[in-house]
Amino acid sequence: MFRDAAKEVRYHPGRIIATLVAIAISIGFMAAVSVFITTQQDAMGKGMALTTSRADIVVHINQGKRGVTGQQITEAIAKVPGVQLAERSSGNYLPIGSETRTVHTQAFVVPDERFRWAPLAEGAWPTAANQIALSSQLAERLGVRVGDSVDVGGQPLTVSGTTDDAPSIFFQVAYLSGTAFEAAAREQVNYADWLVDVDGDPAATLDQVRSAVAPLVVGPDEQSYAGEDGKNLEISTGKDAQSASVKEVTGEFDVMKYMLWAFSAIAALVGLIIIANTFTILLAQRRRQIGLLRAVGATGSQVRRRFLAEAVLLGTLGSALGLVLGTGMAWAGATFTKATYWGLSFPWTELAVEFALGILLTVLAAILPALRATRVAPLEALQPVATSEQQRRASVVRAIICGAFVLVGAGLAWYSLDAPVGDGVSVLRGPIVSALLGAILIAIGVLFGAVLFIPTVLRLMGKVFGLFGATPRLAAINTVRNPKRAAATASALILACGLIITLQVGSATAEKTVLKEIANTYPVDVTVAANGFGSTEKDAQTGISQQNLDKLESVGNVTARATMSGGAVTSTDAVHVSTVVALDPQMRRITDVVPSSLGDDRVLLPKQYKAGTKVTLKGNGQTVTLTGTPSKALEGGMAVVSPDTMRNLVAKPSPQLVWMKMADLEDMGTTMTQLDRMSQNGEVWVSGSAMNAFMIKRVLNILMMITTGLLGVAVLIALIGVSNTLGLSVIERSRESALLRALGMQKGSLRVMLLVEALMLGLAGVLVGTLAGAFFGWLGIRSVLRQASIEAPMQFGINWPMTLGLIAIAVLSASLASVLPGRRAASATPTEALAEE
Known part of the structure; x- marks a missing residue:
């Protein structure tokens, strides 16, 4: 089976390109998330561990006893046999400004040469109270050079040198003398690290250092801050301290990873729909081949196994391509964040799971088309045009089930508008849970019931397009000839675009409502x-x-x-x-x-x-x-x-x-x-209100740009489905297209007809998704405000530039999606197509 599948792929590569693209994008998105997050975790963990990277032993104290100074702790550590050097590592976040900009910087007291983790690039380390050293990246951002002056906590300091610190868009590094640091930091830090250099095995000296420091640390009988882990004193080797830093950062990134995986799941769901449509195309292209196999004695199960073997092979190739694509995307993102300084990190287990998931999704998507294709009678399969599938109508059962989902969801959404809130009210009875469940049920009803209303939407749009001539009218008729496939294509766009519009409307509504409330509360x-x-x-x-x-x-x-x-x-x-x-x-x-x-x-x-x-x-x-x-x-x-x-x-x-x-x-x-x-x-x-308003607008704008970009992958996959649907339509209507050509239709008119079909399919999905998304966005913010007991009047908002941009992109992409099917239809010779029996 796999040998025959490999031959089919090798001899007809054009048939599988669309499938490979859909699989590669879906899996590539997942792989990009895994590689990028893992790379960023390692980079930030290693960056944070740099301060302890040259120490043999690290002593971390959350709080010393009352009256115990940092100098006393340093002296106690220095007296331990085998300790060559003990030094307190002090750091804090400080705003450092030049004439052009201000950057919040991680500032450190210049460590002893033994513990310095970054070499000088130019100049000298600061020794006086009016000097400061900046990382090369920070100096570039501030636009200063050695000898220039910067503002630190209101004090002018001279840049004495620059360092070769690891680049990062998250952390900028500066170094001050102890006197300058104390003057600029102002705030008393209630914790500190001591870096220890020992002569010999660090592990052998740990207990001695602990015995020397323990009496100076607050005991359990005294009231004090004991740290998140309940420990006032933590002593470890330098290597263990660095490993702990990496693990701490890993935990902080998990939330982001799970959020991005949620977007990956959305892209995979859209991909599943498109891959199923693509396999329908593949099987339609080989309809006569299936009929011949069945006519010479092949059973339906034998043909299905052959096609599923092809699905496994395509899933393997597409997933492998997706891993390569995802690695490239992760490299680009990590290059932007400067994390590639430490090299890419590969989570092999996650990548293996994603590779297997790509194969599984492809097989699942191929099962239903394979079942339909192999259940057709051999004589019917030998006909050039399928008829049975075209004549199927949406069942009454589907209408009843989808209608029930929508009605129940609408009831929950209505309940969320007046759901009880406040102390003593269970969260499960609150507006957020009700609105979320209602939105999910409505979405399920809309997506699975698309075959019930998408043909009507296409007919209404066809009346508008039909005003522009006979070719657009013919295109409008063609879009509803196979309602099930048109609905499947539109559903993918409804899901992807609906999610984007939900986020856009939710963000714009929240911004408009909150800014209005801020302006009312703080009018200056x-x-x-x-x-x-x-x-x-x-x-x-x-x-x-x-x-x-x-x-x-x-x-x-x-x-x-x-x-x-x-x-x-x-x-x-x-x-x-x-x-x-x-x-x-x-x-x-x-x-x-x-x-x-x-x-x-x-x-x-x-x-x-x-x-x-x-x-x-x-x-x-x-x-x-x-x-x-x-x-x-x-x-x-x-x-x-x-x-x-x-x-x-x-x-x-x-x-x-x-x-x-x-x-x-x-x-x-x-x-x-x-x-x-x-x-x-x-x-x-x-x-004043302007400060709060600016920060809210900036955070929401950044959030919207990120989420729209992530969900844009799902839109891209869905638009591939438009091309696939047109491809199948060209195959099924080859004789019809040839007849139109024989009657005088020009190649350009045939391409225009397919262009109009693509535009109608794309616009149908985008418009329904936009309407549904606008409602879900409004409902979500309304429920959040009620749950938070915020009585501010709702100010419905929509991000028009992004929304219109989404529609424009969908129209342009749908136009491009019609190019290849149009060329194929126009290039067919009428006599050859009409000669097929």
């Missing part, structure tokens, strides 16, 4: 306040310096600014007010939630206070009692009073508050860099 785009909100009289008198006001004037992407002056006060009741500013007409340029005037007996308070709250304020030797009005525009301990009241309470007013209105929330990158630098320096306090 950017608030810049004097650091400390005037918590002391000195701070309030200083306010925002003129230098910082000048910096704020240079901040881009701003359409309006309002600067308010005031000073420090004290409040004598439950309302906390530390700074007051005078109401200014400029405020109305930023937001209309601020009144145009304010009485001397009134005060605007942050939104958490109730209307009518009495507030007693003291300042400048004066005491006033005011009636409060809550304002969404205020945060923290700020309050707004009339100009006269402010002058009574503050002797020397100074700028305390600046409001800014942004021109474009999509273009906040440079603005955030400028404000973040001022905030990091401790000069001002920055808040």
